[in-house]
Structures are given as C-alpha cells and as structure tokens.
Amino acid sequence: MTGAPAMFTPTATQLDQAGRALAQEAARYTRMGWMRGTSGNLSVTLSRDPLRLAVTASGLDKDELTARDFVVVDEAGEAVSGGPEPARRPSAEAGLHARIAAVAGAGAVVHVHVLAPVVAAQRWPSGVELRDLEMLKGFGRAAHDDVVTVPVVPNSQDMTVLGDAFEAGFDPATPALIVARHGLYVWGDDLHSARNRAECLEWLLRFVLETGGDAGEHAARGRWT
Numbered sequence: 001m002t003g004a005p006a007m008f009t010p011t012a013t014q015l016d017q018a019g020r021a022l023a024q025e026a027a028r029y030t031r032m033g034w035m036r037g038t039s040g041n042l043s044v045t046l047s048r049d050p051l052r053l054a055v056t057a058s059g060l061d062k063d064e065l066t067a068r069d070f071v072v073v074d075e076a077g078e079a080v081s082g083g084p085e086p087a088r089r090p091s092a093e094a095g096l097h098a099r100i101a102a103v104a105g106a107g108a109v110v111h112v113h114v115l116a117p118v119v120a121a122q123r124w125p126s127g128v129e130l131r132d133l134e135m136l137k138g139f140g141r142a143a144h145d146d147v148v149t150v151p152v153v154p155n156s157q158d159m160t161v162l163g164d165a166f167e168a169g170f171d172p173a174t175p176a177l178i179v180a181r182h183g184l185y186v187w188g189d190d191l192h193s194a195r196n197r198a199e200c201l202e203w204l205l206r207f208v209l210e211t212g213g214d215a216g217e218h219a220a221r222g223r224w225t
C-alpha cells in the first residue's frame with residue numbers, strides 16, 4: 001500500500017533564517033574572491049522527506065543578495081511553492097545541490113568558483129590526491145588517512161549528467177566534488193561547516209599545486225618524516 005505523498009510547508013521563521021544565512025554567506029564568499037561576478041551558489045536543506053532545499057536565486061550578483069533572493073526547490077532542483085514572492089529563478093545548478101543533499105545527506109552545499117580546484121582538476125583529471133597533511137583534519141578527514149582523493153567530473157550544463165557522475169564516484173568520507181573547468185562543490189551539516197571544509201580544501205589544493213603533488217611520495221620514502 002502506498003501512503004499519501006509527504007508534504008512540507010516551510011515556516012516563515014525557517015524561510016527568514018535560511019534567506020539571511022544564504023545572503024550573509026554569499027557576501028562572505030564574494031569578499032574572499034570565490035564568487036566573482038554572478039558565479040557560485042549555495043543551498044541549505046529545509047526538509048528531507050520530501051527533500052526541499054532553499055537555494056540562491058540565479059544570475060544575481062552574489063554580493064548583493066537580500067534575504068529573499070532564494071528559491072525553495074525539490075529533489076530535482078525544480079522550484080516549488082512556499083518560497084518568497086515574487087518568485088525568483090533557482091540557481092541553474094540547483095539540481096546538483098539537490099542530488100548532493102539526497103546522496104550525501106548534506107545540510108548545506110556550497111558551490112564556489114575558486115581557482116585552485118579548477119587548476120588542480122586540469123592537472124589531475126581523474127581525481128586530486130591529498131595525503132599526510134594536518135589540514136586534512138579541517139576537511140573532515142584524518143591527517144594520516146592513507147590517501148584522500150577529491151573526485152573530478154567533467155563539466156556539463158545538464159544537472160542530471162553532473163549528478164550521475166557525482167553519484168558514481170561518491171565516497172561518503174569525502175565531502176567535495178570538483179567540476180572540471182568550472183568550480184568546486186563542498187558540503188557539510190550546515191553552511192558554517194561547509195565553509196570550514198571549503199577553506200581547508202582550498203589550502204590543500206594550493207599545496208599540491210605548488211609542490212607538484214608528490215608530498216606523499218616523499219613522506220612514504222621517509223625523507224620528511
């Protein structure tokens with residue numbers, strides 16, 4: 001027997017909190033230079049069953065978002081009723097946010113156009129390896145985890161294609177995805193945790209780019225440890 005479809009109506013307080021948090025966080029990323037122009041987008045999960053996300057509106061300068069510049073979307077990233085009026089257009093990448101929230105159980109997803117991941121993916125298109133670095137702890141991993149591979153998927157304008165590629169390589173222990181020639185996705189329980197992870201991952205990626213990515217090989221040979 002199938003039950004009635006689950007319903008969800010966000011409260012005004014929930015919407016207000018989500019809108020303020022998204023706008024504040026987007027302004028912060030813009031100041032960091034990680035959301036240049038209108039690039040980047042953010043989401044928070046409002047409900048799991050049914051899956052509902054508050055995602056930033058599309059095409060806006062992310063430094064100037066108001067607490068109403070977001071859209072409530074479903075598991076496919078499609079706008080549903082219940083968000084601020086007048087309705088805005090959801091981020092073009094809302095479908096990937098929703099897939100990450102569904103598959104990884106993320107409470108927040110951030111997508112930024114920071115340079116290091118894109119350069120790293122150009123250099124290591126089958127995944128960027130990180131090992132033996134204290135900063136891995138800030139990315140939610142142990143510093144001495146064997147090897148942490150940040151997955152890379154080819155860019156696409158089709159969020160189902162991107163979502164399928166993400167899911168195919170998904171490792172629950174690695175809360176990030178690089179979209180080649182595009183940008184970085186990082187997730188966590190909330191926007192604050194996702195930002196901490198993104199900042200630490202950016203540091204790690206800059207490290208491997210600047211050292212040539214062979215830090216682990218040196219350590220394994222006992223030259224640095």
Ligand SMILES: CSCCC(=O)C(=O)COP(=O)(O)O
Nearest residue numbers: 038039040041058059091092
């Ligand atoms: C110059 S930004 C190109 C689109 C993009 O990649 C992005 O992150 C912003 O898209 P949105 O629809 O969320 O504004």
Ligand SMILES: [Zn+2]
Nearest residue numbers: 039040111183
């Ligand atoms: Zn983007």
